[in-house]
Amino acid sequence: MDGRAERLRQARIDKGFETAAAAADAFGWNRNTYASNENGNAPFSYRRAKEYAAAFGVRPEWLYDAAGGMRPAAEGGLAPVIGRVGANPDGIVLFATGHDPGELAPIPPGGTDRAVALRVVGHSMRGVADDGALIYFEDQRTPPTPDMLGHVVVVETDTDEVLVKRLLRGSRPGLYDLESVAGPTRQDARLRWAAHITAIIPPFQARRIIRGAA
Template sequence: MEGRRYYAGAMSGSLATRIKAIRQTAGLNQTEFANRLGTTQSTVARWEKGAEPSGPMLHAIARVASTTVERLMGTDDLASAAADQIPVVGYVGAGAAVTPFDDYAPGDGMAFVERPPFVSGRAVAVEVKGDSLLPVAEDGWRLVYTGEQTIVEDQVLNKLCVVQLSDGRLLVKRLMRGSKPQRYHLVSTNAPIMEDIEIEWAAPVRAIIPQ
């Protein structure tokens, strides 16, 4: 219960404020707190003025407060929020071609969508532009797909997928078995079929999110 006392009263404000609150809630002056942690009073004073403790010291302070380093640093809520968000990293335009946002690194995006409860692991989304995917998806809708880039046929055949061609283009198509080995027909909702196409990988669309 002592640890809960530290935790309840000390986890708001800046890191410096949290460290000071942990020390005060424990009923320790700076020298006593330093002795508990195996450091010096002057070091504790610097922490309480804004200096950041080293990794081992952060763990030691967290143990005193019976909490986690993430909670101490105030990053646990951010990590949880990030896990619930999926970055929008490109758009699907004319011909169902995917155009990445060049200004954003992988894992980032110009916007985020809420992660559907049935989508786990690494996932990204692309935004539909225009009528390229009608009637499956309308302008502004988002398609979510995961990092499971594969050509294992039982995972991708007859499914709407984000597909990378051998020439580097990214398309959103329904994948069908082609008439030649390791070739596929790419079926659009409102464009001619692309027949016997060589692909690098396909990632099934896991969710379509209306806007």
């Protein structure tokens, strides 16, 4: 799979579509054409990249040739709330669906146009973030770094799960243990990327600052 196809797949998953067919059906695309674009068998044009980018909320320049950031610069210093986390002990991030109008929240101090937020749902993350809180991170998609060890971070596994977990060393290089705030530790996971949490906004303040996307 080439880089363009891989970015398309990433954009589709981040938007909350589990399969290529689900995305194609939602936006009225031909299933076979879209699947061929995503698996790299049929490279897509910049014109098609603009269509896919608009549907998945990413920049067409990034989708087509990896130029610049993944998402458009946040307008008015706002970051998108891209999903929710903590509804169960697994710490799995549930992304917004393709038809969700979305929510926005102010970028925290030190944040960039790659800042995104997750809304905490439920009480399985008590002690880190309570029900209704916002968790911010920079959506940079870079490998784990040593300074993340021992900290609660946002990660993506090689099985397409995005999780909020405490990052620990695994049994050998390249593998990591993922400790839950509540629940069992997942051992020897392979990760595609990890990101520091840059801010946690308590529930009371989060309710005041979240706004609906235009």
